[in-house]
Amino acid sequence: MLEMRGIEKSFGAVRANRGIDVSIPAGRIVGLLGENGSGKTTLMNVLFGMVRADAGTITFDGRPLVHHTPHDAIAAGIGMIHQHFMLVPAMTVAENVMLGWEDAGAWLRHDAVAQRIAETSTAYGLDLDPHAVVGALSLGAQQRVEIVKALLRGARLLVLDEPTSNLSPPEVARLLPVLRKLRAEGRSVVFISHKLQEVLDLCDEVIVLRDGAVAGACPVAGATRETLATMMVGRELPPPLARVETTPGREVLIVSDLRALDDAGVERLHGVSFSVRAGEVFALAGVDGNGQAELADVIGGLREAMHGSISIDGDDVTHATVTRRLRAGLAHVPADRATTGLVSAMTIAENLALRESDAPPFRRGPWLDLAATRALADERIAAYGVRAEGGDALVATLSGGNQQKVILARELGRRPALLLAAQPTRGLDPGATRFVIDQVLALRAEGAAVLYISTELEEVMAVADRIGVMFGGRLVGVVSRDDADLTTLGLMMAGAA
Numbered sequence: 001m002l003e004m005r006g007i008e009k010s011f012g013a014v015r016a017n018r019g020i021d022v023s024i025p026a027g028r029i030v031g032l033l034g035e036n037g038s039g040k041t042t043l044m045n046v047l048f049g050m051v052r053a054d055a056g057t058i059t060f061d062g063r064p065l066v067h068h069t070p071h072d073a074i075a076a077g078i079g080m081i082h083q084h085f086m087l088v089p090a091m092t093v094a095e096n097v098m099l100g101w102e103d104a105g106a107w108l109r110h111d112a113v114a115q116r117i118a119e120t121s122t123a124y125g126l127d128l129d130p131h132a133v134v135g136a137l138s139l140g141a142q143q144r145v146e147i148v149k150a151l152l153r154g155a156r157l158l159v160l161d162e163p164t165s166n167l168s169p170p171e172v173a174r175l176l177p178v179l180r181k182l183r184a185e186g187r188s189v190v191f192i193s194h195k196l197q198e199v200l201d202l203c204d205e206v207i208v209l210r211d212g213a214v215a216g217a218c219p220v221a222g223a224t225r226e227t228l229a230t231m232m233v234g235r236e237l238p239p240p241l242a243r244v245e246t247t248p249g250r251e252v253l254i255v256s257d258l259r260a261l262d263d264a265g266v267e268r269l270h271g272v273s274f275s276v277r278a279g280e281v282f283a284l285a286g287v288d289g290n291g292q293a294e295l296a297d298v299i300g301g302l303r304e305a306m307h308g309s310i311s312i313d314g315d316d317v318t319h320a321t322v323t324r325r326l327r328a329g330l331a332h333v334p335a336d337r338a339t340t341g342l343v344s345a346m347t348i349a350e351n352l353a354l355r356e357s358d359a360p361p362f363r364r365g366p367w368l369d370l371a372a373t374r375a376l377a378d379e380r381i382a383a384y385g386v387r388a389e390g391g392d393a394l395v396a397t398l399s400g401g402n403q404q405k406v407i408l409a410r411e412l413g414r415r416p417a418l419l420l421a422a423q424p425t426r427g428l429d430p431g432a433t434r435f436v437i438d439q440v441l442a443l444r445a446e447g448a449a450v451l452y453i454s455t456e457l458e459e460v461m462a463v464a465d466r467i468g469v470m471f472g473g474r475l476v477g478v479v480s481r482d483d484a485d486l487t488t489l490g491l492m493m494a495g496a497a
């Protein structure tokens with residue numbers, strides 16, 4: 001169905017794609033794997049006409065695609081769902097589907113489009129109301145709007161770039177059958193993901209990129225998470241760091257009877273209390289949307305507490321500015337890197353120095369010390385394996401996972417007294433995920449207190465000393481690591497225990 005031959009693409013000195021050959025047969029789900037910055041998004045942007053390749057040829061259904069635009073790609077039967085959806089939040093589902101669809105203007109009325117959305121939604125189990133306003137939909141539902149949009153435009157090949165990294169487990173569970181149904185109809189899917197278990201469950205075969213080139217391809221039957229990770233990295237991952245015994249010390253973070261509203265002004269946290277001690281990792285597990293995001297925002301100073309108190313190392317910061325919290329010892333890895341984590345129009349070096357630029361050696365009198373800032377950037381880029389041309393590269397040019405590494409390098413690298421990490425491994429490849437877990441354990445061994453919020457139970461089990469489960473805006477239970485088992489945690493997460 002699709003043949004890409006000799007695809008080359010460089011950005012300055014970075015060779016993002018070096019002579020890539022791939023073929024995708026009809027009726028297959030193909031996983032596209034590779035470390036952060038290995039060239040997956042670039043290759044798919046070339047296919048979709050968003051990025052012009054330096055060399056190479058593409059044929060789709062026997063027809064060549066030359067100097068094509070996204071419009072041509074869609075007309076040929078290719079649909080692409082980007083990680084950041086391209087929908088207009090203030091418009092309805094039907095209006096979004098009609099947007100930029102010339103045929104719709106010419107011969108389809110709004111009601112007819114709404115009718116076809118409803119039919120497609122029923123046929124594929126997408127559960128979409130054509131008249132709903134997109135901004136009010138969950139991320140999973142917005143993604144299904146993108147799917148319906150591609151299907152109505154006649155996509156026979158659907159590319160999904162990390163479709164599950166922002167979805168909660170129940171939303172993932174409803175996406176996968178949709179993709180299987182597309183395959184059953186003879187369409188094909190390219191599925192980019194770092195979650196190897198998902199890839200094994202869903203895909204027929206995988207293509208692995210390493211450093212801009214194809215490192216290998218194989219059927220999924222017979223592959224394991226270990227063999228896939230080894231293909232991606234080119235060597236076996238080292239075993240995880242051993243957890244050292246720590247004796248939890250003073251209470252660094254004390255959260256008491258915290259209540260807060262969500263963005264819509266509805267109370268979403270109903271009185272949450274806990275503390276985290278020095279040398280301890282307290283993990284909060286739970287399905288997304290049960291108050292964890294609001295809790296993290298309130299502790300980080302991005303959302304007002306309606307009631308209750310927060311103290312960091314004895315300092316009452318309940319209503320303090322973000323800067324005062326940082327001075328009290330807080331480091332914050334926010335769940336949403338695009339809006340609260342990084343300034344994408346600034347360089348890596350500037351982003352890394354953001355938190356430290358008011359103290360020597362970075363600040364000398366009124367001046368920012370550029371040499372010190374560069375030295376810091378070089379050191380952190382190397383330590384965290386950020387794939388970039390150098391510290392002067394703009395954050396906006398980094399791959400998704402490499403942007404996440406810059407935040408982690410900035411926040412963990414400061415050796416804080418208290419780390420608040422929300423979904424810190426989102427978008428990271430398996431090697432980088434392992435590195436983050438090791439760094440969190442190293443901070444713990446040095447006596448930091450860590451509040452680790454994650455929907456990935458496996459990660460929670462690897463880092464936590466104690467695990468709390470959030471449900472419906474409350475902390476419904478806390479278990480120690482030794483007493484935790486996945487079944488009980490799962491039941492608590494579903495509000496059933």
Ligand SMILES: Nc1ncnc2c1ncn2[C@@H]1O[C@H](COP(=O)(O)OP(=O)(O)OP(=O)(O)O)[C@@H](O)[C@H]1O
Nearest residue numbers: 011016036037038039040041042397398399400401
């Ligand atoms: N517009 C751009 N300008 C400069 N460099 C870019 C640009 N787009 C991508 N790159 C570089 O090309 C390389 C490949 O990036 P790409 O986004 O394709 O990686 P990826 O495999 O999708 O990674 P991830 O898993 O982190 O999403 C990276 O080194 C990235 O910094």
Ligand SMILES: [Mg+2]
Nearest residue numbers: 040041399400
């Ligand atoms: Mg990518």
